[in-house]
Amino acid sequence: MGALFVALTLVGYLGAAILFVAQLYDLKQAKWALLLGWVGFVSQSLWLIQRGIALAQFPAATLYDWVAFFVWVAVGLFLAFGRRLGMRPVGAFLFPVVFVVWLMSQGVSGNAAPGRHPMGVLLVLHVVVAALGDVSFLLASVFGIMYIEKERELKNKRVRLFYYQLPALGDMDAWSGRFVAAGWGLFTATLVTGALWGHATGSAYWMWNAKQIWSFMTWAIYGALFVARYVGKWHGHRLATWSMIAFLVVLVNVFGVNLLFPGPHHAIL
Amino acid sequence: MKIQVVGINHRDTPVAVRERVAFGPELLDKAYASRDTMRHQDGIVILSTCNRTELYVAGDVPLGDILAWWERLVSVPRGEFSDALFWYEDAQAADHLMRVASGIDSMVLGETQILGQVKDAYQLAQQHEAVGRLHRLFQYGFRAGKRAHSETDIGRNALSLGYAVVELSRKVFGSVDDRSALVIGAGETGRLVSRHLAAQGIGQLAIANRTLSRAQELASEVGGRVVKLHDLAEAVRESDIIVSCTSSPEPIISYALAHEALKGQAHKFRFFFDMAVPRDIDPRVAEIGQSIFLYDIDDVNHVVNANLHKRQQEVQRVERLIDDEVAQFQKEMGASQVGPVIRSLRQKAEAIRQEELEKAMNRLPNLSEEERAVVAETTRLIMNKFLNDAMVSMRSWGADEQKHSYVDAIRELFHLAEEGDASRTQVDGGTA
Numbered sequence: 001m002g003a004l005f006v007a008l009t010l011v012g013y014l015g016a017a018i019l020f021v022a023q024l025y026d027l028k029q030a031k032w033a034l035l036l037g038w039v040g041f042v043s044q045s046l047w048l049i050q051r052g053i054a055l056a057q058f059p060a061a062t063l064y065d066w067v068a069f070f071v072w073v074a075v076g077l078f079l080a081f082g083r084r085l086g087m088r089p090v091g092a093f094l095f096p097v098v099f100v101v102w103l104m105s106q107g108v109s110g111n112a113a114p115g116r117h118p119m120g121v122l123l124v125l126h127v128v129v130a131a132l133g134d135v136s137f138l139l140a141s142v143f144g145i146m147y148i149e150k151e152r153e154l155k156n157k158r159v160r161l162f163y164y165q166l167p168a169l170g171d172m173d174a175w176s177g178r179f180v181a182a183g184w185g186l187f188t189a190t191l192v193t194g195a196l197w198g199h200a201t202g203s204a205y206w207m208w209n210a211k212q213i214w215s216f217m218t219w220a221i222y223g224a225l226f227v228a229r230y231v232g233k234w235h236g237h238r239l240a241t242w243s244m245i246a247f248l249v250v251l252v253n254v255f256g257v258n259l260l261f262p263g264p265h266h267a268i269l
Numbered sequence: 270m271k272i273q274v275v276g277i278n279h280r281d282t283p284v285a286v287r288e289r290v291a292f293g294p295e296l297l298d299k300a301y302a303s304r305d306t307m308r309h310q311d312g313i314v315i316l317s318t319c320n321r322t323e324l325y326v327a328g329d330v331p332l333g334d335i336l337a338w339w340e341r342l343v344s345v346p347r348g349e350f351s352d353a354l355f356w357y358e359d360a361q362a363a364d365h366l367m368r369v370a371s372g373i374d375s376m377v378l379g380e381t382q383i384l385g386q387v388k389d390a391y392q393l394a395q396q397h398e399a400v401g402r403l404h405r406l407f408q409y410g411f412r413a414g415k416r417a418h419s420e421t422d423i424g425r426n427a428l429s430l431g432y433a434v435v436e437l438s439r440k441v442f443g444s445v446d447d448r449s450a451l452v453i454g455a456g457e458t459g460r461l462v463s464r465h466l467a468a469q470g471i472g473q474l475a476i477a478n479r480t481l482s483r484a485q486e487l488a489s490e491v492g493g494r495v496v497k498l499h500d501l502a503e504a505v506r507e508s509d510i511i512v513s514c515t516s517s518p519e520p521i522i523s524y525a526l527a528h529e530a531l532k533g534q535a536h537k538f539r540f541f542f543d544m545a546v547p548r549d550i551d552p553r554v555a556e557i558g559q560s561i562f563l564y565d566i567d568d569v570n571h572v573v574n575a576n577l578h579k580r581q582q583e584v585q586r587v588e589r590l591i592d593d594e595v596a597q598f599q600k601e602m603g604a605s606q607v608g609p610v611i612r613s614l615r616q617k618a619e620a621i622r623q624e625e626l627e628k629a630m631n632r633l634p635n636l637s638e639e640e641r642a643v644v645a646e647t648t649r650l651i652m653n654k655f656l657n658d659a660m661v662s663m664r665s666w667g668a669d670e671q672k673h674s675y676v677d678a679i680r681e682l683f684h685l686a687e688e689g690d691a692s693r694t695q696v697d698g699g700t701a
């Protein structure tokens with residue numbers, strides 16, 4: 001059964017990624033893209049439930065589980081609010097990214113590294129806010145990519161696909177800024193809950209291990225971006241570019257640091 | 270029942286001819302009042318705009334009669350416009366109306382005004398109770414028009430310079446409701462752009478012009494304020510959208526002026542449109558900040574051309590949608606022709622059965638009530654079984670255009686009366 005859910009998730013998200021790109025060219029594909037998005041999302045929801053029951057805990061303790069949860073949150077938020085917020089073109093950029101991220105997570109072992117603590121309430125809170133924060137960063141970068149592409153067409157005065165299909169530059173800039181702000185707040189909460197949990201398990205609040213250093217760096221970059229946006233009046237191109245670069249730092253944090261360095265976040269391939 | 274359309278349009282007829290054979294409001298009233306002089310017509314709708322005059326007629330009216338009626342009303346000999354006439358019947362007529370209503374037959378491809386004009390024409394005919402059998406045709410026409418605009422991009426994206434300025438601004442700012450625009454120059458282009466900006470709900474509009482009285486005149490028309498040319502730097506600073514369209518031989522917005530005006534604001538979105546030849550705005554203004562956009566008249570024209578190309582690409586999708594609607598219309602028309610024949614045939618058979626049953630009962634007075642019921646039921650069953658295959662076949666003809674002539678054959682074969690005339694069918698049945 002689990003294999004079936006995984007296969008349907010694969011088909012759903014891959015199909016949605018292809019058809020959401022296709023709907024930029026032909027609007028009629030939009031409803032099929034959305035339908036496949038739902039197929040993937042429902043299958044993944046069932047998989048998460050099954051996984052939670054099998055592990056007898058919230059299914060986000062390992063990198064394998066957490067990335068699946070992260071993708072689930074991203075897709076769920078898009079399906080719930082995307083259409084209402086007029087963000088349909090976002091699907092064309094979001095689904096290819098979440099599909100690749102989800103596929104990468106399938107290469108990671110689902111077994112926890114030795115010596116892992118069981119999930120308590122604090123840890124559940126930690127992984128949930130971490131997922132929400134990273135999804136915000138992902139959306140900020142998606143709006144950043146879209147912004148850069150549309151701006152390129154407008155600057156080059158060669159109006160093509162993005163000129164017609166993507167939202168106004170000002171709107172994308174505003175969304176990117178909002179998601180940076182929301183993500184930074186949530187990431188701050190992630191660091192705080194992480195430190196509290198570390199303390200609760202008998203170690204120090206802060207240990208300056210690789211994960212924490214990288215996380216602190218991520219927090220500082222987004223903090224700087226937040227300040228630049230709302231105090232320093234950073235807009236448009238610069239904000240868009242930095243929201244993309246900053247998300248690379250997040251990706252390294254998730255896949256690089258967790259796989260390479262030992263510690264409570266350590267994951268095995 | 271035949272549906273036909275005969276008319277002229279902008280494609281084949283110059284305006285000098287179109288204006289002579291068009292129907293103004295008074296002539297339309299006169300035409301509808303005299304519609305009964307056109308024999309055999311069973312519904313008429315006249316669509317007359319600057320670009321077309323089209324007569325939609327239901328009923329077996331010879332083309333010559335329609336033209337004679339038209340020529341009498343407009344007092345122009347038909348020889349003077351008959352060369353340019355088009356004439357379509359049935360499915361082709363439906364296809365034509367849908368093409369017109371969806372805007373793909375218009376001079377400005379995909380424009381939406383024509384759909385309103387078709388509706389107005391229909392409503393006027395309705396007021397004169399002249400629509401008759403054309404009712405369903407026009408419902409299909411409206412639906413095709415609406416679908417074309419909601420399901421395709423045929424009517425989207427600007428095709429005029431004035432509207433393209435608003436569209437480009439929207440691509441940057443989103444809504445223009447809370448934006449301010451400055452139009453420099455109150456000449457023809459300035460007026461055109463100002464009207465478009467005002468009509469699209471620009472937040473604030475300022476007009477600058479060398480002759481203040483002309484600026485004042487335009488400002489009061491579009492609900493804007495007047496800015497003096499020597500306050501230009503400040504006006505530029507306060508505006509999100511700056512459109513310059515003067516006939517000045519010297520640049521109006523130099524690099525130095527813009528640089529000074531935008532000091533400390535280079536990060537903000539600003540859209541400059543230089544609609545003048547020679548150019549009013551120094552091209553280097555675009556380099557002041559990454560969020561500053563500058564389009565000259567060629568750039569805006571390029572966008573308009575790209576938009577036109579995009580609309581042309583949509584024509585095929587509209588045509589597919591129209592094919593779909595025409596097929597449905599034909600099916601409905603077919604079904605509406607078969608239905609009355611089926612009813613007439615049944616009524617006739619029933620009338621014969623009742624008459625013969627009555628005669629038989631008179632000859633068999635000793636039958637009990639029960640026996641009478643059995644005989645009556647048997648005759649009913651014989652009739653139903655005999656007619657059943659024919660009914661099933663006829664219903665299937667509704668969708669098949671090639672079999673529409675069969676319907677007439679059945680009518681002739683069984684001497685069936687016209688639709689709705691049940692009493693005549695019964696009388697005929699009685700004498701058969």
